[in-house]
Amino acid sequence: MDSITLARSLQDKDTSRSALRAIELAKARVPVEDLAAKHTELRRSGSSLRGKCPVHGGDNPTAFVVAPEEGKFYCHACGEGGDVVSLYARLEGHDNMKTAAAFLLLEFGFEPPQRPQAWFEKDRRQKPVRDALEEARIEHLAGRIYRKFFEALVMSVDEDQRAGELRERWRDAEQMARMMWASRRGGET
16 A cells, blocks of 8 residues: 555544554554664563653663553653554654554554445545535635625726626636635645
């Protein structure tokens, strides 16, 4: 799976069932000590492992504690703690836990969970409705832009030129609305 396909499949909210599946799968399959050992040298200390903190890059060789049986880590120096997914997210700079879980699974050779086929079928069925709603929102926004910025200009033009001016200004308002809508959604026009 390439990173673009993975990113597109991870665009839902972190509270979704697929997000929780990815996070739980990562916690079950990737031992926190294996991830920590890739980033710092660990030494056994009773039932736990200790080392320098890879999160803040400290130099105290006993501040970072990994509890393998609990699947948790904690740094006594910087106060960071959590499970294997939160450690990976902090180390790799992920804000989204589902994304972190998916990339963690990939790094350790596991396939992240995929959405069921029914989700894709429902998404395909709902696309025309979403597109129509988006078009209606853009049309509404274009009307507001036209009234705010262009209506007075069009009304000040001679009557014989007003229809042409109206069409041009409406196109301008519609283009502005599309650009505003695209920037709001993070896409391109």
